[in-house]
Amino acid sequence: MALEHAILVSLDERSGSGYELAQRFEKSIGFFWAATHQQIYRTLKRMVELGWVSCHEVAQDGRPDKKVYEVAEAGREELARWLASPGEPETIRHDLSVKIRGASLGDAKALTGEVARHRDLHAERLDVYLAIEKKDFPDPSALSGRRLHQYLVLRGGIRAEQALVEWCDEVLAAMREDDRR
Amino acid sequence: MALEHAILVSLDERSGSGYELAQRFEKSIGFFWAATHQQIYRTLKRMVELGWVSCHEVAQDGRPDKKVYEVAEAGREELARWLASPGEPETIRHDLSVKIRGASLGDAKALTGEVARHRDLHAERLDVYLAIEKKDFPDPSALSGRRLHQYLVLRGGIRAEQALVEWCDEVLAAMREDDRR
DNA sequence: GCTACCTATGCAACTTGTTGCACTGCACCC
């Protein structure tokens, strides 16, 4: 499982509470590894037991106490071990492709609507990524180390969303053309 | 869940046994919806209970009996309903991106090896898809209906793998450049 | 005669992921 490792990477960048981690997963790590707060809390608990992270409670005024986690030595070792170990490419599960493949068995118009909706969702995500690229990485050739790695992962997101938008457009054009005949 | 729907689509194209379905998932449907034989057997059982598919045993000589499933009316209705209903874009879980983001915490050389390995895996898949495109869809502009939809899904696979190969190349170039400094 | 692989189905146990809910307390707006 890689959720633990995603958490280790994130905590290494900056220690934080489960709640904070959940937010990071919403708006950054989550771009390439989705997780809900439930999963995160449960996994953090297990990671403490494994000795991969340490935890101390922090009192706050005007707010509930929080538990701040940080990476322990064993966690860093585990992360290094995992980074060097070969992994399988992701198992693909692409809803929209299943729907398209079954298109002839349903309402064609409804399906083109669905494809168009996905096209727009991906275009939106792409815009978000491009805005981050422009703002946070104005001069990519100057990057190195951690910042470079963050940039490269963002580039993966950009390429993936671009490919999806273009594909949706191809599908829409072909299905509309087919409709006309 | 969409495994049921992927099975319905596949069974609608051609009725078959759990075993045959598992093979189709290995080499065709599985390109965009992965499933093991365990999942398929279990899901088929549930689908019979729901009345979405019907099942009759077929004796074979020299081989174990098999259970051939075919889509029932209720299954077709369910599929049509699902096709028209909006779905979320997939939650992304991309191991390799997590590894790259954590690259600075491990052995950089081992990681470039891992990226190169994934690059080759994706290039291989791309070759498979391109071969299918060339063989099964030599004249895309003439396609319509079900054949067109199959082609469009394949196009999605091709675009995705192309994007991944190019991204891996970008990552490798940047990391090697960074190493040299 | 032994090994290995193919066809064919399935149980059991386990790990992951999702969903709905519960509790606390502050801040802000109308």
Added chain:
DNA sequence: GGGTGCAGTGCAACAAGTTGCATAGGTAGC
């Protein structure tokens, strides 16, 4: 004073996916 939303942690139940194993006969090669 009532609703909404944020910060914060967590349980319980369920759904989905994975892994290891069991069974059983057939075919093919050495």
